[in-house]
Amino acid sequence: MKLHELKPAKGAVKSSKRIGRGQGSGKGGTSTKGHKGAQSNSGYSQKRGFEGGQMPLQRRIPKKGFKSFNKVEYVPFNLSKINELVEKYAMTEFSFESLREHRIIQKFDKVKVLAHGELSVSVPVKVHAISAKAKEAAEAKGCNVSLL
Numbered sequence: 410m411k412l413h414e415l416k417p418a419k420g421a422v423k424s425s426k427r428i429g430r431g432q433g434s435g436k437g438g439t440s441t442k443g444h445k446g447a448q449s450n451s452g453y454s455q456k457r458g459f460e461g462g463q464m465p466l467q468r469r470i471p472k473k474g475f476k477s478f479n480k481v482e483y484v485p486f487n488l489s490k491i492n493e494l495v496e497k498y499a500m501t502e503f504s505f506e507s508l509r510e511h512r513i514i515q516k517f518d519k520v521k522v523l524a525h526g527e528l529s530v531s532v533p534v535k536v537h538a539i540s541a542k543a544k545e546a547a548e549a550k551g552c553n554v555s556l557l
Contacts, residue, residue, distance in 0.1 A: 483538055484518045488546060489526025496530070504535035505557060528552070 429440040442449040458465045486494075491503050500507050503522075508514045522534060524542035533553040547554050 481519060483521035484514050485521050485523050486536075487523050487525035488528040488543060491522065491532075491534075492526070492529050495532055500532060502533040502535060504533070505537065506535075522547070 426436060426441075427434055428436045431437045439449065447453055458467060460466070486503075494500065494508075494511075494513065495503060498507075498511050500511075505514070505520055508520065509516065514520065519537040521538040521540070522536050522543045523540050524546055528546055528550045531551045533555070534547055535555050535557060537557050539547070539554060539556070544554050
C-alpha cells in the first residue's frame with residue numbers, strides 16, 4: 410500500500426445532486442423547488458427568525474419589565490466585612506482607593522456600607538454611600554465618615 414493508492418471505502422463517497430440539469434436527470438424543470446412561491450424564485454433568502462408564517466418566538470414570549478439606565482448599583486460592605494478587610498490587608502483607611510489597590514472591587518464600582526455586624530476597628534471611611542445605622546455605628550466607634 411502506498412500513499413497515492415489510498416481510496417475511500419466503497420459506498421463512503423456519495424456524488425452530489427445535480428439539480429437543474431435537464432429533465433433526464435430527474436431534477437430538472439423546477440429543480441426540486443416546487444411550483445411558484447417565494448422559495449422557488451432566485452435570490453430568495455429567509456428573514457432571520459422567520460418560522461414559516463407561524464408566530465415567531467420573540468413575539469410569542471411576553472415583554473416583562475425594563476432595565477433603568479439611571480439605577481446606581483452599589484457593591485455592599487457590612488461593618489463585619491470591614492473588620493475582616495482592615496485586619497487582613499492592614500488598611501489605614503477603608504476607602505474606594507484602598508479597595509481598588511487590593512483588587513477587591515472593579516474600576517467603576519460604587520461602594521456602600523451597610524450596618525450588619527459590629528465595627529471593632531476605628532479607621533476613616535470614605536465611600537460613595539452609607540446607611541444611616543452604619544454611619545451612626547461608625548461615628549460611635551470614632552471613625553471619620555465622608556462620602557465621595
